[in-house]
Amino acid sequence: MRTKATQTISKLGETLxxxxxxxxxxxxxxxxxxDLRDYSGLLQVVIQPENVxxxxxxxxxxxxxxxxxxGILRARGEGLKNPNLVTGDVELVAERFEILNASQPLPISLNEANKSSEDLRLxxxxxxxxxxxxxxxxxQRAKYLSFIRRFMEDQEFLEVQTPILANSSPEGARDFLIPSRLQAGKFYALPQAPQQFKQLLMVGGxxxxxQIAPCFRDxxxxxxxxxxxxxxxxLERAFVEDGEEIRSEMEVLIQNLVKDFAGKELVTTEIPRISYEDAMNIYGSDKPDLRFGMTLIDLDETLANTEFAVFKNAKKVKAIAVKGAASMTRSQIDNFTEIAKKEGAGGLAYLTYVDGGIKSPIAKFLSETELAEITEKTGAEDGDIVFFGAGKPAVVNRVLGRMRNEFADFYDLKDKNKVALCWxxxxxxxxxxxxNRKVDFGHNPFSMPKGGVKALESAxxxxDKLAIKADQFDMVMNGYEIxxxxxxxxxxxxxYxxxxxxxxxxxxVEQKFGAMLEAFxxxxxxxxxxxxxxxxxFMVLTGEDNIREVVAFPKSAAGVDLMMDSPSDVDPKQLNELKLQLDIDFE
Structure with a gap:
């Protein structure tokens, strides 16, 4: 009987x-x-001419x-043990061996310290x-999914599979379309999510x-x-009218995954609820990373009467204080300025707090009172830099939100052993x-507007329309929407x-959502x-920075399956069966 490498350690003297x-x-x-390797680990094998x-x-x-x-498993001699291996105290003395299959030299390295390029590995x-x-x-991924299933079953959720060939649904991304052979000229869509089906399950009792659901988005x-x-x-629950009921039940799963599955530390025991408006105004993002501070400070009141033209002519002025940033070089600041410009900023004004004073090209344009209030509001101290964003409110939030994240990366403020959650x-x-210069749905029409039909009628x-809130929510983990x-x-x-x-x-409406409306x-x-x-x-729980590292067979960064060579051309006969003709201008 075959034995796993790591199962051998308790079988001294046995033939395995x-x-x-x-x-x-x-x-x-x-x-x-x-050193023989199987899926469980390594085992040293000794092959001697007199035995084999x-x-x-x-x-x-x-x-x-x-x-x-x-062969027979024996203990390694004194001084020959390997403390870095689970099986480091034993070795297998071969009595016979068989080559099951030879191998050519590998085209990639399996050495963690010297990995091949991602495209070659894929x-x-x-x-x-x-x-x-x-x-x-x-x-670990298999254990992770098992952990989730156990939780859902303990909470009496019923697992139901929904169709893969479905209709196009407005989920916010491009569909993958599948032409129908039997209904010429019509198309299925691979589901971006089982949204409509799970709502119909609620109607169905x-x-x-x-469901651990496969989803498809272009x-x-x-x-x-x-x-x-x-x-x-x-997941979905019937007879629920308040999002808090879902949040309070499901956050327990995520907390348990963080603590019991991944063994990481939760930054806060209670998961904060942050309004979308506050998230954008305080963190510059609707997926704020709460492992560090560096919040956006509103300076409109402080600079209401400023004579500095850049701030005077801006609809919104905000700042962030970066601790210890006074040691930044000019080239480093220039690099951050380029990042800010890519987000829509004209530049990146700043004040440097050093040697008990303030140094900056813009300091001379600000009054002593303004400088003092900026210092007080931002909490800036000697050794810090205060960076400013000025312009339209949305642009200022976006720019400083990006810079907050970039500075946190630069100063290594994102502890992978800690997990910060928020709703x-x-x-x-x-x-x-x-x-399109018009008002449209923020996400999709399946969410309930707070205030119901009355809120819509008064818009x-x-x-008025933009003031309506949806009873909609996101959970954020370490700056990722999860x-x-x-x-x-x-x-x-x-x-309607x-x-x-x-x-x-x-x-x-009936054309787009006829089945759902009829059911409702x-x-x-x-x-x-x-x-x-x-x-x-899973990427966050395992400390990975690249999501492709937690999937068995991902597409490349260009969306190509380099291993299976897809997408690929198809036989013209298949196109004929589908009544399709390619008309592609490659120029």
């Missing part, structure tokens, strides 16, 4: 068979030592050969997965639904977002779409009105739910 790969080979004066009939074959073993070894991902770190990551990849497909913990609540139901102007949820808009009257406010008639007419219960991004949470 282990199978795995040659991790390394050493020839010591006619005795060959093999096919000893000559052992001399030809190379790294990554797949082999089977049968091209040969099946080899990259042999790295012990990747093996451990996949084991399911009280508490959950969004540009980045370090914290996979391209194409990802998984989320999707961001009271998102705007409608937002102004700058590209006569754009300002969950989004809401109390749902389950009432047809409210749904929400679209009417934007100029859409009933016919449009049959005693649909109030309901609420949310979805957690499983890869993103």
């Amino acid at each position: 068979t282990v199978k795995g790969w040659v991790n390394s080979r050493r020839d010591h004066g006619g005795v060959i030592f093999i 009939a096919n000893f000559e074959a052992a001399e030809h073993l190379r790294d990554e050969y797949a082999i089977s070894v049968t 091209k040969y991902r099946y080899l990259d997965l042999r790295r012990p770190k990747m093996q451990e990551t996949l084991k 399911i009280d508490k639904y959950y 969004e540009d990849p980045r370090a914290d977002r996979l391209y194409g497909d990802f998984y989320q913990l999707d 961001v609540v009271d998102f705007p139901f409608y937002e102004f779409d700058e590209s 006569k102007t754009d300002a 969950s989004s949820g809401a109390v749902r808009n389950y009432n047809p009257e409210v749904m 009105k929400a679209f009417e406010v934007l100029g859409y008639d009933k016919f449009f 007419k049959f005693g649909a219960p109030p309901h609420a739910g949310c979805a957690f991004g499983l890869e993103r949470i």
Whole structure:
């Protein structure tokens, strides 16, 4: 019977068979030592010519050969033990071995200290997965999902699978479309989320639904977002009319994952609720990282009568104080200024507090009173720098929010052993779409506006519409959005009105959401739910900076499967069956 490498340590004197790969080979004066690796770890194998009939074959073993070894387990001699290995006190003395398959030299390195480029590792991902770190990551991911399922079952949620071939849904990203062979000219869409199906489950009498759901979105990849497909913990509850009921139940899962699964420290025992407006004004982001301070300080009152033109002509002036930043070089400040410019700033004005005074090109334009109030409000001390943002409120928040994050990275303020959680609540139901110059839904029409139909009926102007809040919420973990949820808009009257406010008639609404509206007419219960991004949470819990490192077979940063060479061309016969013809201008 095959034995795992790490299971051998309690079997001294027994004859065992282990199978795995040659991790390394050493020839010591006619005795060959093999570090054999399987999915559990390493085991030293000793191959001696007097014990093994096919000893000559052992001399030809190379790294990554797949082999089977049968032998007797013995304790290593004094001074020969390896304290860095679980099996470091024992070794297997081979009596016979078999080469199961030879290996060519690997095209990538499996050495953690000298990893190959990401694209090369993704091209040969099946080899990259042999790295012990990747093996451990996949084991931990399986335990992570099991932990989540146990919690959901303990809370009496019912796991239900929803369709993969679905209809297009306005979830905020591009759909992946699937042409229908049987219904020529029509398309399925891979679900961006099971949103409509889970709401229909509530109508169908399911009280508490959950699913480890595959989701598909054609969004540009980045370090914290996979391209194409990802998984989320999707859930919904019937007869819920307040988002706090969902938040208070589900935050326990995340707290338990942080403490009991990952063994990390929660920054706060109680998870704060922060309004969207406060998050933007105080942190410059709707996903604030609360592991560090450096909040945005409003200086409108302080600079109400300033003569400094840059501040005088700005609709909003804010600042952040960066502790110990006075030691920054000019080139470092210039680099941060370039980052600020990319976010829309004209520049990055600052005051440097050094040697008991203030040094800055702008200090001479500010009065003593103004400087004193800035110092008091920002809490700046000797050795600090105060950076300013001036301009339109949204731009100022965005610029300083980005700079807050950049400075935290620069000064290593993001402790990976700590987890800061918060709920961001009271998102705007409608937002102004700058590209189309009109008011549109802030996220999607499935959320319930606070105040219901009365709030919608009283919205006569754009300002009225923009003042309406949705009973919608996000959970944020260390600066990453890990969950989004809401109390749902389950009432047809409210749904019609929400679209009417934007100029859409009933016919449009029924075309887009006919199945849901029809279902809502049959005693649909109030309901609420949310979805957690499983890869993103796991990335934070395992201390990874790149989400592709926590997935077995991710796409590259360009959205390409380098291993399977997809997307790829298809046979013209397949296109003909689908009644499709390509008309592509590659120029």
